[in-house]
Amino acid sequence: MQDxxxxxxxxxxxxxxxxxxVAQLSKLLVELTKNRxxxxxxxxxxxxxxxxxxxxxxxxxxxxxxxxxxxxxxxAIAVLFAVIVMYxxxxxxxxxxxxxxxxxxxxxxxFTEGKQFNEDRLKELLGHTPFQVIVGLAxxxxxxxxxxxxxxx
Numbered sequence: 224m225q226d227x228x229x230x231x232x233x234x235x236x237x238x239x240x241x242x243x244x245v246a247q248l249s250k251l252l253v254e255l256t257k258n259r260x261x262x263x264x265x266x267x268x269x270x271x272x273x274x275x276x277x278x279x280x281x282x283x284x285x286x287x288x289x290x291x292x293x294x295x296x297x298x299a300i301a302v303l304f305a306v307i308v309m310y311x312x313x314x315x316x317x318x319x320x321x322x323x324x325x326x327x328x329x330x331x332x333x334f335t336e337g338k339q340f341n342e343d344r345l346k347e348l349l350g351h352t353p354f355q356v357i358v359g360l361a362x363x364x365x366x367x368x369x370x371x372x373x374x375x376x
Contacts, residue, residue, distance in 0.1 A: 234373045235286035242282035242366040246275035246359055274351040276312045277359025278366070280305035285367035290374050313356045 230236065250265040253272045265271055284301035291297045351359070 234370070235283065235290055238286050238367055238370040238373065239279050239283040239363070241370070242363045243275045243279035245366060246273050246278035246362055249273055249362070250275070270351060270355075272351075272355045272358060273362050274309070274312050274356045274359030277305075277309050277351070277356045278363035280308045281360045281363030282367040283363075285364045286370075286374065289367065289371055309356050309360065312351045312359075313353050 247266050250271045250273070251261075251263070254260065254262050254265045280301075284298065284305045287295070287301040288298045
């Protein structure tokens with residue numbers, strides 16, 4: 224059985240995590256540029272530009288391809304995993320966010336005349352636009368390619 228510390232020697236995993244962190248930090252820069260405010264909350268919330276999920280799984284898939292081969296079953300698994308995650312980010316979670324927005328609007332309209340509603344508002348920014356997913360994909364692949372020297376054993 225391998226030591227748990229060997230996880231830190233897994234360069235593919237580390238590069239994927241770095242890609243995710245870079246994407247999350249990029250959200251802070253986008254927020255500063257777009258809204259002219261320093262909002263640390265964007266570092267820990269889902270949604271936004273770019274997709275950190277897409278950056279993570281695309282860097283993972285690219286790293287697997289670079290280390291074990293583009294024709295390997297491991298690469299095929301990583302690519303299919305990445306496609307499912309990105310589809311979910313832009314499809315299912317985006318639709319859930321739209322539903323939350325509509326439900327919040329209904330609640331606002333129903334309870335405008337002093338009526339109380341004690342539930343928290345639903346989180347509306349759950350998913351990503353296809354463009355945010357594509358930018359995350361490109362970011363993840365770019366970071367993995369830049370880190371390719373780290374994959375050499």
